Amino acid sequence: MIRPLVIAVIAAIAVPSGFLWLAGKPPLATWGALLAYTLGTWNGFSDVLVHAIPLTLIGIGVAVAFRAEIFNVGGDGQLICGAVLAVALAPMFGALGWTALLLFLFTGAIGGGALGGLVGWLRARFGANEIIVTIMMNYVALQLLTWVIRGPLQDPMRIFPRSYELPVAMQLPIIAAGTRLHAGLILALLAAGVMQIVMSRMAFGFRLAVLGENANAASYAGISVGRTTVTAMVLSGGFAGLAGAVEIAGVHLRLQDNFAAGFGLEAIAVALMAKLHPIAIPITALLFGIFFVGSSALQRQMSVPFPLVWIIEGVVILAFLGFGAAAARRAIRTI
Amino acid sequence: MDALLLAGLLAAGVRLAMSIGIAALGEMVGQRSGVLNVGVEGIMLLGAFLAALGAVSTGSPWAGLALACLGGLLLGALHGWFAIVLRADQIVSGIAIVVLGLGLSSFLFRLTMGKAPSALPAFRALDMGALSKLPIVGPVLFGQNILAYLTVVAALSLWFVMSRTPLGLAIRACGENPEAAEADGINVNAVRFGCVLFGGAMAGMGGAYLAIAQINSFVENMVVGRGFIAIACVVFGRWHPLGTLAAAVGFGLTEAAQIRLQIWYPDVPYQFFVMLPYLLAIGALVFMARTAALPRAIGRAFVSDRSL
Numbered sequence: 001m002i003r004p005l006v007i008a009v010i011a012a013i014a015v016p017s018g019f020l021w022l023a024g025k026p027p028l029a030t031w032g033a034l035l036a037y038t039l040g041t042w043n044g045f046s047d048v049l050v051h052a053i054p055l056t057l058i059g060i061g062v063a064v065a066f067r068a069e070i071f072n073v074g075g076d077g078q079l080i081c082g083a084v085l086a087v088a089l090a091p092m093f094g095a096l097g098w099t100a101l102l103l104f105l106f107t108g109a110i111g112g113g114a115l116g117g118l119v120g121w122l123r124a125r126f127g128a129n130e131i132i133v134t135i136m137m138n139y140v141a142l143q144l145l146t147w148v149i150r151g152p153l154q155d156p157m158r159i160f161p162r163s164y165e166l167p168v169a170m171q172l173p174i175i176a177a178g179t180r181l182h183a184g185l186i187l188a189l190l191a192a193g194v195m196q197i198v199m200s201r202m203a204f205g206f207r208l209a210v211l212g213e214n215a216n217a218a219s220y221a222g223i224s225v226g227r228t229t230v231t232a233m234v235l236s237g238g239f240a241g242l243a244g245a246v247e248i249a250g251v252h253l254r255l256q257d258n259f260a261a262g263f264g265l266e267a268i269a270v271a272l273m274a275k276l277h278p279i280a281i282p283i284t285a286l287l288f289g290i291f292f293v294g295s296s297a298l299q300r301q302m303s304v305p306f307p308l309v310w311i312i313e314g315v316v317i318l319a320f321l322g323f324g325a326a327a328a329r330r331a332i333r334t335i
Numbered sequence: 336m337d338a339l340l341l342a343g344l345l346a347a348g349v350r351l352a353m354s355i356g357i358a359a360l361g362e363m364v365g366q367r368s369g370v371l372n373v374g375v376e377g378i379m380l381l382g383a384f385l386a387a388l389g390a391v392s393t394g395s396p397w398a399g400l401a402l403a404c405l406g407g408l409l410l411g412a413l414h415g416w417f418a419i420v421l422r423a424d425q426i427v428s429g430i431a432i433v434v435l436g437l438g439l440s441s442f443l444f445r446l447t448m449g450k451a452p453s454a455l456p457a458f459r460a461l462d463m464g465a466l467s468k469l470p471i472v473g474p475v476l477f478g479q480n481i482l483a484y485l486t487v488v489a490a491l492s493l494w495f496v497m498s499r500t501p502l503g504l505a506i507r508a509c510g511e512n513p514e515a516a517e518a519d520g521i522n523v524n525a526v527r528f529g530c531v532l533f534g535g536a537m538a539g540m541g542g543a544y545l546a547i548a549q550i551n552s553f554v555e556n557m558v559v560g561r562g563f564i565a566i567a568c569v570v571f572g573r574w575h576p577l578g579t580l581a582a583a584v585g586f587g588l589t590e591a592a593q594i595r596l597q598i599w600y601p602d603v604p605y606q607f608f609v610m611l612p613y614l615l616a617i618g619a620l621v622f623m624a625r626t627a628a629l630p631r632a633i634g635r636a637f638v639s640d641r642s643l
Contacts (some may be wrong), residue, residue: 023446086580128617129570130371131426135563136613141513144467147606148434272427305445307555310438316379317431325423 004326008319014181014296015315016308026302033301034294044293046179050251052289054079054243054260056188056282060195061116061239063276066268068232074134075240075264077141078112082241084141084148085254086113087163090170097169100245103247104170105187105206105245112241113234115141120233125227126169129234132289138264162256172250182250188282191239208232215256240264269317286314338471343593346474351491352587353483354544355381355578359565359572360490361537363579366496366569368511368524368530369632370418373429374597376562378410379434382542384440387553389445390456396547399456400482403543404536410436411535415528422636433562448553458482458548466496480548482540484591494574506530510630513637523637541565560613571623574630582619590613 037044059073065072072078078106086108093100115137121304122128144160148154153163153252172182188212199205219225247260276279295309357374365372374605382403390399410432417428458480461467465479497503505526508516511524545561546553564586571585593608600608 019442021441073430122617122621126621130619131623132563132567132570132620133617135560136567136616138436139613140610140617141561143606143610147604151604243454265430269432269434304440305449307438307441307445310434311442312438314435314438317427317434318413321417321423321427321431322421325417325421329422 002322004330006020007326008323011322012312012316012319016312018306019311021305025302030302030304034290034298037297037301038290040292041149042179044297046176046181048286048289049182049185050182050289051185051261051292052105052189052282053182053250054247054263055119055267055270055288056206056286057191057243058240058263059111059245059270059281059285060191060269060278061236062267062280063274063281064120064199064208065116065236066238066271067205067212067276068208068228070120070123070229070236071131072116072119072133072134072233072236072266073239073268074137075118075243075267076261077134078115078237079241079244079247079263080141080145081115081237081244082110083255083260084145084153085114085241086245087248088148088153090166093170094167094281100167100169101172104166104249105242106243108248109238109242110275110332112244113240116154116232116237116240117234119237120145120230121238122235124229126235145255145259146257149257153255155254158255163254165182166249166253170249180251184250185247186187187242187246188285188296191242192278192282194295199276204231236293240267252298253307257333268314270314273315293318338577339384342471342474342594344588344595345471346478347594348476348588349479349483349592350549350587351480351585351590352580352584353486353584354541354549355554355561355565355568356541357486357489357544358484358538358541358562359568359579359583360486360493360576361534361541362565363569363572363574363576364493364497364506364537365527365530366633367510367554367574368506368628369513369630369635369637370527371425371429371533371536371634372411372414372534372535373426373563373566374410374432374436375541375565376558376560377547378407378535379529379540379542379558379562379565380404380436380440380540380556381410381556383546384444384541384547384553385539388443389449389453390547391453394456396426396456396458398544400540403539405419405539405545407535407537407539407542408532409522409535411532411538413589414535417529419524419531419636422638425634425636426433429547437556442458443537444555453473455551455553456546457551480545482548490576490580497576507630509637510632512527513522513632513635517637517639522639524639525624529639538565564612564616567620573623573628585619586615602617 020027020030023331053282086104089107119133124131149161155164172184175183207223211228214227247315252259266288270284273284291309291312298304299306385406386399386403389402391394414432417423418425459476460480463477467473505521509523509526517523532533568579571582589612593611596608597605
């Protein structure tokens with residue numbers, strides 16, 4: 001067990017280091033700067049937390065679907081769908097006081113859940129491969145976003161391609177003065193706890209796991225494969241949609257181009273490294289928050305190209321995957 | 336519709352289809368051998384960048400194509416190593432390849448060419464004299480660049496290899512029933528590795544086509560989903576080389592049509608036209624999925640008796 005772990009960790013550090021060296025940056029000093037900013041400054045660390053909030057929420061959704069072997073790669077599209085629906089309906093919640101915020105977030109979950117559910121239905125009813133369908137939906141949703149902020153949902157001033165600013169009643173409060181850290185953090189941690197119980201202690205979690213292990217066994221056991229698939233995707237998309245509403249209510253306060261690009265693939269890595277256990281997802285989300293915020297800091301401070309973050313992420317996923325596979329092979333050999 | 340418009344639409348459709356078609360042909364071979372590679376998108380990105388780099392630094396698009404092919408082979412080998420040798424989850428490995436390809440292409444682009452974008456030496460449309468000037472068929476069939484013709488040749492050769500040769504039979508056996516293939520003396524994992532390498536090289540060249548035969552520049556994340564559309568083409572083409580290429584042409588035509596529709600209907604928000612190819616991919620999957628003959632052992636790692 002130790003040898004594959006050591007190899008995985010070394011590879012995950014060595015490969016991005018090689019690219020840093022290629023970029024003419026001293027790897028050790030660069031990693032030092034990354035850690036110093038993300039873990040050593042309050043500004044950096046609070047931004048890491050802010051980034052980890054949507055990653056946690058989407059990651060939980062990914063875990064729900066992946067547990068049933070449904071590969072939801074559509075986090076980005078479902079996030080956009082949730083955010084757009086929430087912003088579109090927000091004017092109706094205006095007079096409701098503090099419940100408006102809850103309704104806003106719930107509407108986001110509905111938007112994402114509806115898109116997720118549609119994909120689940122297409123898979124259950126027609127056997128359409130959900131990986132391709134969710135990815136295609138991401139591009140469709142992106143076009144929808146670019147349209148609504150130039151069309152029906154554009155700010156009444158009609159100068160910039162963005163929506164109106166969310167009224168204060170529907171904004172998530174900042175929980176640490178002087179930072180961008182908002183109450184979405186509490187929501188994300190709560191969601192991780194609740195979903196851990198659902199997945200490990202409740203019948204639904206069991207159905208997901210059986211479906212993931214063997215769809216035939218699931219239907220023999222009286223589990224409706226179609227209904228479980230659709231429910232899993234509604235939940236999965238719902239968490240992504242919730243993340244979208246949280247990003248609007250907590251960070252951006254309005255829809256704009258690329259307001260939350262690229263969370264989807266990151267969230268998959270987050271969920272996989274947490275071994276699909278919701279309770280572990282906030283921790284792995286923190287790790288990827290460090291990569292992301294750290295890479296943008298390196299770009300600003302040392303002009304290291306930002307795409308380094310994807311090299312790190314890709315290598316980390318592969319290292320983790322290789323470690324898991326090597327451990328599994330070892331287990332077979334020792335039986 | 337008038338003939339000139341039609342000719343333009345068809346010619347553009349064929350031209351826009353080829354990057355998807357090249358990648359899809361490679362993915363088709365990999366899938367028939369039993370290995371799913373959802374990382375095509377990432378490999379195409381790396382291929383597009385390497386093609387641009389190779390073409391600019393040597394002045395020849397052929398060098399760019401070769402470099403892209405090499406980069407595709409490398410990422411293909413990486414996927415093969417994880418999916419076949421380590422027997423890791425193929426889908427997760429493919430997702431990692433997507434992220435890695437995005438990172439490598441954008442990072443290296445900013446290090447090398449990002450600061451001073453330059454004109455790329457590109458593959459130009461061939462001029463076949465009188466043939467190219469024929470109405471409609473001229474521009475469609477005789478006014479493409481050399482890579483488009485090579486892609487058609489590749490599809491025809493693959494058709495022959497897959498259905499008429501022992502190699503094709505071995506590849507299909509590995510994807511349908513690897514245990515039987517091994518009993519027949521075929522080294523399943525070696526065949527699969529070869530097919531994944533081929534798929535990687537083709538995806539790299541598909542990306543190269545985009546950069547040095549279609550758009551003629553490199554832009555970060557320029558593949559925008561074509562890698563995934565290529566996978567949809569394999570399903571839509573029922574794992575047949577000619578079907579796969581035909582599906583790619585269908586997407587190329589949609590892409591060419593949506594660009595023209597944007598101009599003809601300026602009152603309709605253009606975003607709805609941009610969505611069309613993606614919606615078509617979803618529709619294709621929905622209508623084809625039930626009848627699709629998926630290779631039976633796809634996605635399943637093979638444990639050879641030799642390795643025990």
